[in-house]
Amino acid sequence: xxxxxxxxxxxxxxxxxxxxxxxxxxxxxxxxxxxxxxxxxxxxxxxxxxxxxxxxxxxxxxxxxxxxxxxxxxxxxxxxxxxxxxxxxxxxxxxxxxxxxxxxxxxxxxxxxxxxxxxxxxxxxxxxxxxxxxxxxxxxxxxxxxxxxxxxxxxxxxxxxxxxxxxxxxxxxxxxxxxxxxxxxxxxxxxxxxxxxxxxxxxxxxxxxxxxxxxxxxxxxxxxxxxxxxxxxxxxxxxxxxxxxxxxxxxxxxxxxxxxx
Amino acid sequence: xxxxxxxxxxxxxxxxxxxxxxxxxxxxxxxxxxxxxxxxxxxxxxxxxxxxxxxxxxxxxxxxxxxxxxxxxxxxxxxxxxxxxxxxxxxxxxxxxxxxxxxxxxxxxxxxxxxxxxxxxxxxxxxxxxxxxxxxxxxxxxxxxxxxxxxxxxxxxxxxxxxxxxxxxxxxxxxxxxxxxxxxxxxxxxxxxxxxxxxxxxxxxxxxxxxxxxxxxxxxxxxxxxxxxxxxxxxxxxxxxxxxxxxxxxxxxxxxxxxxxxxxxxxxxxxxxxx
Numbered sequence: 001x002x003x004x005x006x007x008x009x010x011x012x013x014x015x016x017x018x019x020x021x022x023x024x025x026x027x028x029x030x031x032x033x034x035x036x037x038x039x040x041x042x043x044x045x046x047x048x049x050x051x052x053x054x055x056x057x058x059x060x061x062x063x064x065x066x067x068x069x070x071x072x073x074x075x076x077x078x079x080x081x082x083x084x085x086x087x088x089x090x091x092x093x094x095x096x097x098x099x100x101x102x103x104x105x106x107x108x109x110x111x112x113x114x115x116x117x118x119x120x121x122x123x124x125x126x127x128x129x130x131x132x133x134x135x136x137x138x139x140x141x142x143x144x145x146x147x148x149x150x151x152x153x154x155x156x157x158x159x160x161x162x163x164x165x166x167x168x169x170x171x172x173x174x175x176x177x178x179x180x181x182x183x184x185x186x187x188x189x190x191x192x193x194x195x196x197x198x199x200x201x202x203x204x205x206x207x208x209x210x211x212x213x214x215x216x217x218x219x220x221x222x223x224x225x226x227x228x229x230x231x232x233x234x235x236x237x238x239x240x241x242x243x244x245x246x247x248x249x250x251x252x253x254x255x256x257x258x259x260x261x
Numbered sequence: 262x263x264x265x266x267x268x269x270x271x272x273x274x275x276x277x278x279x280x281x282x283x284x285x286x287x288x289x290x291x292x293x294x295x296x297x298x299x300x301x302x303x304x305x306x307x308x309x310x311x312x313x314x315x316x317x318x319x320x321x322x323x324x325x326x327x328x329x330x331x332x333x334x335x336x337x338x339x340x341x342x343x344x345x346x347x348x349x350x351x352x353x354x355x356x357x358x359x360x361x362x363x364x365x366x367x368x369x370x371x372x373x374x375x376x377x378x379x380x381x382x383x384x385x386x387x388x389x390x391x392x393x394x395x396x397x398x399x400x401x402x403x404x405x406x407x408x409x410x411x412x413x414x415x416x417x418x419x420x421x422x423x424x425x426x427x428x429x430x431x432x433x434x435x436x437x438x439x440x441x442x443x444x445x446x447x448x449x450x451x452x453x454x455x456x457x458x459x460x461x462x463x464x465x466x467x468x469x470x471x472x473x474x475x476x477x478x479x480x481x482x483x484x485x486x487x488x489x490x491x492x493x494x495x496x497x498x499x500x501x502x503x504x505x506x507x508x509x510x511x512x513x514x515x516x517x518x519x520x521x522x523x524x525x526x527x528x529x530x531x532x533x534x535x536x
Binding site: 006009010013016017020021084085086088089091092093094095096258 | 307309329330332333335337339341342343344345346347348352356357359360361362383399403
């Protein structure tokens with residue numbers, strides 16, 4: 001049985017487990033949906049003729065949904081698995097180590113897909129969010145989502161080593177995720193944020209993911225509203241690619257199968 | 262298999278110079294009080310902990326360097342019970358079977374550990390004893406040559422322990438080498454070919470259960486009911502003493518008992534001396 005096949009099997013099992021767990025379904029899947037609904041109901045105005053504020057937030061919320069499935073869920077789930085001895089038990093089997101990580105990636109991709117489809121459907125059906133019309137926009141959507149969730153997944157795995165116990169996972173990761181959402185253009189219009197705040201946000205992947213999603217969901221003329229007056233697709237790919245490399249290196253250096261020896 | 266094993270955590274020494282050989286096909290029980298170093302020793306052998314010094318070979322391999330092929334030959338039942346929350350026992354056992362090149366039939370394993378009725382229950386709903394059976398199932402599903410069991414029957418009721426013992430005897434019969442730790446003396450006596458006693462990080466004795474600590478060599482207590490009440494006498498020659506008593510009483514000796522020191526007596530003496 002080869003590593004890839006075992007990884008896919010693990011991915012299937014992990015997805016099943018995720019969907020059966022009420023906590024993970026509520027916190028990871030439903031939370032971004034609830035936020036989208038709240039924002040959609042509260043901000044009904046238009047930021048330009050024919051473009052609602054919800055259209056703007058929907059783009060950010062989709063990026064935040066990817067952050068939630070990739071980064072938050074793993075940074076919370078892996079310390080629990082470590083504390084419960086599930087990781088140790090897996091180390092006691094001939095399972096190739098890579099199969100575990102492939103399984104996590106498969107699960108995140110599956111859940112991320114479900115999450116994104118749900119968000120887009122709710123946004124389009126209930127809040128009149130207009131979906132991209134061109135194949136080019138969907139292509140951009142695809143690569144931004146894929147690079148973004150990959151970067152988030154690897155950072156989530158790396159971040160999981162920071163929590164000292166299963167219980168401390170949410171406490172360590174939730175503030176990070178919430179602050180990132182506030183400064184990266186999920187809850188506020190990015191261009192309206194103070195420059196120093198934008199500077200901090202530009203270091204992290206979420207800002208680039210929301211910007212990429214805005215380039216898909218907002219009319220092209222809105223590029224002028226970005227602080228850089230452009231969608232910067234090249235830079236988005238570069239920054240997310242950089243985080244993928246950094247995340248991978250951190251995973252390999254810091255991952256622990258057991259609590260401290 | 263183990264030579265001069267040392268493990269310390271900072272200044273605390275957990276395992277202090279253990280030499281141990283477990284033979285292929287043998288059931289070896291490691292006895293000792295809590296904190297004696299049983300789990301530390303076993304986890305070093307399982308490749309989960311790094312030793313401070315000493316030489317260790319498990320199936321010819323240094324566990325710290327153990328690769329996937331080595332892992333496939335070793336079954337591990339850890340002391341702590343793992344949980345798989347929302348997966349069913351059946352799903353977990355079937356999934357783990359995929360990791361091993363020569364896995365047993367998962368359904369048969371589920372039946373053997375006595376989980377057939379509970380196999381469709383989510384693991385979070387299983388009782389402590391049932392979770393432990395699942396641990397054992399995952400430890401043996403790969404048909405290991407060598408099986409580590411760290412306090413396997415904690416939380417079992419007496420009937421479940423008997424069933425578990427017969428499972429271990431079956432595994433031993435087909436040639437599985439088994440190293441188990443326990444603090445139940447009856448478990449060691451029932452299962453083990455040889456017993457090692459760990460106290461304070463040192464291996465204070467290794468022998469068969471009936472010979473441990475000189476249990477087999479005399480030192481027998483004979484008791485009977487004399488004219489003035491119960492009498493006991495320690496002797497190296499019980500047969501002669503009983504013959505003499507029979508003569509004195511002219512036939513049956515009232516209230517006759519002959520007892521050798523129990524494993525528990527010997528064990529308590531040993532761990533007392535080791536501390």
